[in-house]
Amino acid sequence: MATKHSRSAARLMMAPAVILLLGWMLVPLTMTLYFSFKRYLPLRGDSLENGLQWVGLENYARFIGSSAFWPSVQATLVIVGGVLLITVVFGIFLAILLDQPFWGQGIVRLLVIAPFFVMPTVSALVWKNMFMDPVNGILAHLWRFFGAEPVSWLSDASVQSIILIVSWQWLPFATLILLTAIQSLDSEQLEAAEMDGAPPVKRFWFIILPHLSRAITIVVLIQTIFLLSIFAEIFVTTGGAFGTRTLTYLIFQRVVDSQNIGLGSAGGVYAIILANIVAIFLMRIVGSNLDR
Amino acid sequence: MARAVTTRRKVITTAAAWAVGLLIFFPIYWTILTSFKTEAQAINDPPLFFNFDWTLENYTLVQQRSDYMRFLWNSVIIAGGSTLLGIIVAVPAAWSMAFVPSKRTKDILLWMLSTKMLPAVGVLYPISLLFVQFNLLDTRFGLIIVLMLINLPIIVWMLYTYFKEIPVDILEAARMDGAGLKEEILYVLTPMAVPGIASTILLNFILAWNEAFWTLNLTAANAGPLTAFIASYSSPEGLFFAKLSAASTMAIAPILILGWFSQKQLVRGLTFGAVK
Secondary structure, eight states, X not given: OOOHHHHHHHHHHHHHHHHHHXXXXXXXXXXXXXXXXXXXXXXXXXXXXXXXXXXXXXXXXXXXXXXXXXXXXXXXXXXXXXHHHHHHHHHHHHHHHHXXXXXXXXXXXXXXXGGGGSOHXXXXXXXXXXXXXXXXXXXXXXXXXXXXXXXXXXXXXXXXXXXXXXXXXXXXXXXHHXXXXXXXXXXXXXXXXXXXXXXXXXXXXXXXXXXXXXXXXXXXXXXXXXXXXXOHHHHTTTTTOTTOOOHXXXXXXXIIISOOHHHHHHHHHHHHHHHHHHHHHHHHHHHHHHXX | OOOOOOHHHHHHHHHHHHHHHHHHHHHHHHHHHHTTSOHXXXXXXXXXXXXXXXXXXXXXXHHHHHOHHHHHHHHHHHHHHHHHHHHHHHHHHHHHHHHSOOTTHHHHHHHHHHHHTSXXXXXXXXXXXXXXXXXXXXXXXXXXHHHHHHHHHHHHHHHHHHHHTSOHHHHHHHHHTTOXXXXXXXXXXHHHHHHHHHHHXXXXXXXXXHOOSHHHHSOOTTXXXXXXXXXXXXXXXXXXXXXXXXXHHHHHHHHHHHHHHTHHHXXXXXXXXSOO
């Protein structure tokens, strides 16, 4: 029963949020696009005041052509894929486990969720030093206890280590969402299947998994968007060395370390395109949910 | 109807669930424990679980080394300021989208969400440039603005999904009774919206507290929050496990407690209402 009056009032109330976000999106994006077509090396005397030289698509070509590009794409895919695999598989397992009746459900839930609230710099440094340090880390103690040679995790198994750290942070998120989804499953359906003699594996495969498919898709999409831009975990552990330089980190290094703004901006445009491809799928799901 | 569960099965599930729970929680437990050890005890082989002299000295050392309190204060101001500012901007927007929807409401909501997916590194230089231009580099105000903007889509979305659940009939009844827009908001809507707003504040405070891209890249000594404070431990000097643990414990304890309260809202907030 919206009147004309309340319509315009509504538009007015929406305006600040819309204008702010529009500015937040358009201003930096335009600047990045602009720089990506320019030669811009502040350390070599290029400056906005003197005008920047237009170089067309050169930065785009050089970013892809550099020897660091494909390894960074590979590192990104391996890290994102590895974390997704671990968090979704263990997340399903944990969600099913935590959905069973047992003593102390509330406390165990809290224990499982906790890593999600640990700030990225803390979890990365705690893992790097107290667990993965090749001399004094817990894992080194454990290895020595079993008579094995301790591993230099962050140099010899760097990508796996990053995957482990990031998975630890994101497993709670996947578990929590999948648990929420499992709890909405109609238990009568499961009981009927059980009475009809369906073994647990079949019940899981034909009832639980299809029921979870939507939640799994959402977990995968949301995590992908966040994982594509993990930064602090690499920044404080390997600093991008030992094959852990992701696309995000490569762009960061181009902009901050080598101060090649044009090249970094071209990389930024690639990253934005990549994120948008994932985003489109997520938005479809979220959007279809709005109509219900 | 709950299924009957045998005690045997319940015992097994309990053991398995607790084992997994404790394993996942172990790094946090170990950090807290180590913060009460001396540096020598912290690296003892075999690891010490209970048989050590508990000490609080690391906490004082951390404060002396780098003025922990100032970083904590920065974190509180930045996370709190950006959340409150975001709420002030988002409440009217979410209110109008939930109660006076138009054909474009859905598009606007989805577009807002899409701004959240912009990879931060893609706009790092422009933002730094603007910060230099407006003298915002290493200021709390600058970070408040940026964190408010990156969390604004989530705030709007969360509020929208909460407001959507408030029955419209009640608003219409109020209108029939002659309530204007002001009375509607003040006396009808606000009391019903408070729980949703509170959860939104809680979750976004946590997200802002833990944000570690902009806080690391846009601050230095002056406005650095706890994320930056902890990052300063990435280039260690001498034995530092116990001090790192004390610093980490202080950085995560407040938010861990808040986070445990917000676990229900977490799902709704981070899936944009797609999973409830």
